[in-house]
């Protein structure tokens with residue numbers, strides 16, 4: 700039986716996190732492309748796209764033409780709005796890739812809530828896009844991403860799943876919406892928890908001391924009161940990439956050495 704692992708890594712600064720996530724993503728991308736001919740990845744917004752893209756965009760080991768890029772959550776704003784997660788990923792990642800090794804436009808799946816009249820409709824539309832992209836896998840109850848890149852807010856939210864909000868209980872759909880988000884903007888679209896927990900690989904990428912308390916509660920005290928703490932892939936690996944500020948309250952025993960040669 701295949702065994703899955705959960706590991707926590709910490710680095711002196713954000714640059715160390717960028718370097719390590721680049722090595723990690725290079726390895727996964729090579730493995731999945733060799734095995735399936737493609738690599739399905741979802742990005743979150745916030746600070747993550749910049750941290751993850753820093754070295755990755757110059758990688759010579761990744762065939763970005765084989766990537767299918769999705770979004771773990773999105774704000775209901777036009778895609779060129781400064782609040783859009785897509786715009787962040789475009790500016791930090793897509794636009795910085797070399798022209799001869801970039802993600803083909805048809806392999807990029809933004810959540811475009813501005814095209815429809817409600818957040819609920821946008822969530823349904825995105826679920827349809829996922830169904831088409833994961834075609835042939837319809838016997839699966841949920842899509843299985845090769846890699847989900849997740850961030851976490853200081854309140855323990857991940858994607859647009861917020862503590863105490865009903866979206867976290869949603870099991871009947873792959874994508875859902877929220878119109879009263881405690882973090883602006885209020886209307887958002889998000890993957891649901893069962894989709895996060897069916898991924899082959901999930902990587903949290905967190906920097907900054909304002910996250911240290913929740914990191915400790917989740918990784919040391921096994922708290923499940925925060926959405927980020929409820930992410931425990933059923934048949935996949937879970938890695939946390941952090942800077943030393945984010946991991947400052949953790950016992951060192953919780954942290955593994957990062958194998959720089961993957």
Ligand SMILES: O=C1O[C@H](COP(=O)(O)O)[C@@H](O)[C@H](O)[C@H]1O
Nearest residue numbers: 743744745746747850851852858
């Ligand atoms: O609102 C959001 O916040 C989280 C965390 O962002 P960060 O800036 O604290 O890293 C992010 O993961 C999510 O995609 C975004 O919509």
